[in-house]
Amino acid sequence: MVKEHYLIYGAMGALAGAILVFIMASNFAIYLTDSPEMCASCHTMESEYESWMNSAHRGLKCSDCHLPHDNTVKYWAYKARDGSWDAYVYYTRKEPAVIELKERSRDVVENNCERCHENAVAYIEAMSADRWCGSCHRGAVHPGPRGTGSVIATKGENHE
Numbered sequence: 001m002v003k004e005h006y007l008i009y010g011a012m013g014a015l016a017g018a019i020l021v022f023i024m025a026s027n028f029a030i031y032l033t034d035s036p037e038m039c040a041s042c043h044t045m046e047s048e049y050e051s052w053m054n055s056a057h058r059g060l061k062c063s064d065c066h067l068p069h070d071n072t073v074k075y076w077a078y079k080a081r082d083g084s085w086d087a088y089v090y091y092t093r094k095e096p097a098v099i100e101l102k103e104r105s106r107d108v109v110e111n112n113c114e115r116c117h118e119n120a121v122a123y124i125e126a127m128s129a130d131r132w133c134g135s136c137h138r139g140a141v142h143p144g145p146r147g148t149g150s151v152i153a154t155k156g157e158n159h160e
Contacts, residue, residue, distance in 0.1 A: 034063040042086070044095045048142045057141045065112045065141070066105065078108070106134065113137075 039062045040049035052058055057065070066082075068074050082105070089095055101109060113133040 034061040036062050042090050044090065044099065048099065051142045055141045064116075065109055068108050069112065069115065101134070109134065 036049065036052065039045055052062075063075075063079070068078055110133050
């Protein structure tokens, strides 16, 4: 009976050690960070990283805009789901030619625009339901239809 416990505990310890070695030997831990360099480690994100570095938003992390901030559980669940999907797309070579936000991601990004740009929210109420911040300001962080770092609408142009 005592030998069985040693075997079970030994196997559990060996498994925990193997997992720890895997985490330390691979760059797995970086995927738990909010580092923009981690996001840029995928070659399909090089242009997004470059445009972000040249934007007014370069002081923010990718997660500041692309993950929900209303509660911690939702934040980590969203990060795990989207990170897993991104890894799947990358490793199966199913990257789209143009990276577009999915509808659920667009809602998260817009909520974060409003979270940081509260003073502009009062002006936005007049906008129609079929438009969102990225309709006009798409190039504010990533390449838009008018090039890197472009902001199509100027302050107050469509917010009044």
